[in-house]
Amino acid sequence: MNTIKKGLAVGLKTTWILGKIIFPITLLVTLLQYTPVLPWIVNLIEPFMGVLGLSGDAAIPLVLGNVLNLYAAIGAILTMELTVKEVFILAIMTSFAHNLIIESTVAAKVGVKLWVVVAVRIFLAVASGIIINLVWHGGNEIAQYGFVSNTANEQVSGFGPILLQGLEKASLGILQLAMIVIPLMIMIQFLKDFKWIDRFSNWMAPFLKLLGMKENTSTTLAAGVVFGLAYGAGVMIQAAKEDGVSKKDLYLVLLFLVSCHAVIEDTLLFAPLGIPIWPLLLIRLIVAILLTMIVSFVWKRVELNGRKEATYEN
Template sequence: MNRAAARLAKTLARVRWLEGLLSGLRTAWKLGRIIFPVTLAVSLLRYTPVYEFLLSGLSPVMGVFGLPQEAAVALLLGNLLNLYAAIGAILTMGLTVKQVFILAVMLSFSHGLPVESAVCRQVGASLAAVLSFRIGLAVVSGITINLVWSGGGAQAGYGLASGGGPEPSGPLEITTGALQSAAVGVIQISAIVIPLMVFIQVLKDLGALERFAARTRPLVTPLGIPAHGSITMAGGLLFGLAFGAGVILEQAREQGFTRREITLVLLFLCACHAVVEDTLIFIPLGIPVLPLLLIRLTVAVALTAVIATVWRRPVTVPD
């Protein structure tokens, strides 16, 4: 027992704990400067004429996806805020299983655009490319599922899920709610990013990251992604573009990806990220979630491989 304890103590002594903590704090600060103002602005936007204008522009085209006009509310909230806001809107609608599934697939590809796109921009990816890719996937997938799937006509059962609280009324309540949402977003990110970066530092100092990268090389190489990009991929797949941003930003800084490499990583993650949370969150809506996951993963692998084949010239990311 004493020998085992001594070995453990010796192993832990190799870890640069302070470096991991400082890395987490730096990343949380960087993300907080993005998330707070973006979340505040978008939360306030819901109560302005701009929101109604956007909604009026989306409503007439819902028929292309086989959706009622009211579904535009869910798409707009999901894209401007997050999946939870979109699901809150869906719970108020009497939709079929097919319609809910179409919304789930579209929102899986395209959601939280202001925050997640800002994170991608910080890493060095083209904002226009990220937005076009995600919105394009959502549009194409919605139209395709509507045309191909003839089933799913039964009324969707929402199980134990329930809608959100009452809408705020008056400028003070709206502003207070927006500030609260922005603050909670920063706290949530920090609570995940700081311990995650300490954990990454532990893995790094113990040599686990290098072994992980070596073993995943056969999986990421066909996608045009270098082996050291597997850590970034894993962070995004498990935690998403926002919550996994700590890993993404830190790895981008340390590994010195070319613009091609980081763009391929991010395009893959745009199509398929936070695979656990973003899949399980739709279970209460009564839709088949395994096909949802398989669609995202298949599209991510296929499109990234095609783009990697077409785009062969590496360009170094400027400092």
């Protein structure tokens, strides 16, 4: 019973910390949908779409995915006639960079600079789009969409209904957050109290060592990969306090997660859009591993050079 109480307390506290970020931003982004801001962004990037192998119209789902979420992007894709290649490029780009405002702000709460999170995600999205466009010469047939639950935003008019929609979405966002974070924290507390976390960490140790991270990052990494960046950040905040996760490891975990988070849900969302989903999953996983390994290697070299310089000065 003490374990449940402790986990519940941590879950509620984490929900409160993240909720203070998610609620106002969700409300703001919802209101922005009814302003000229999003169309202005679409018009701004439309001329550059050719470099990514996309038609000008594809700027709409790309922006919606970046600012809102994958559901909004998919909802927009369903209204367009796009090739398999275009849909795949949109899928991989929005997988790397979706819900940027909320997820990146929440991730920054961990202690990683906001601009780093945003810059990495946008870079991965743009780079992946350009590379796939250059490398893949197939996929020119029109994508055949299967049954998809279109959860794109319902359009309303009038300030009152718009505000109500924003408040509703923000509240649902907090509810969804609580429904995942609180049970997750209780489960993690059980794992800690029964020493299963140690076993899991030992099992993950070889993989984490490959990425340049310590064993105490295993829970955070697993939570982010399965549940998503925002929820992984919730676990990360707690882990930084309780498990003594270093600043370096926090950065490495977050770099991995910005590339590869919520892989099950995010990947399956695109399954009905007539594109190959296994390459989508593998690209995200491989990019996450390589990016984390490279940054870890560079970080070690910088630390080593710093120690050498300090030794010479002494």
